Amino acid sequence: MLLEDGETFIMLFLTEILKNNDMKITYFKDTDTLLVNFNNNEITDTKELNENVLVEMDKNGNVVSMTIEHAREQTEIGNFSFNQVEKTDIA
8 A cells, every 4th residue: 555645654754753762773784674663552554655665553543663675775774863852942
């Protein structure tokens, strides 16, 4: 099943990153697969973005994880970095 609205996916993806501090990223070199876990919720649905990218959702439609096959072709995994920005009040 292909996700029809890419913008909705991006919003869901970013919302999940921002609200969850238990993110875990695993790269499987032998299969060139990148697995990004955002939480440990039970996966009840999988959306196929393309033949190499899957997004797994929980029963409430929240993103649980993302699987990227052929990760070196699909991403710049060699240049990976992560910055967590704390929410600040702007007066």
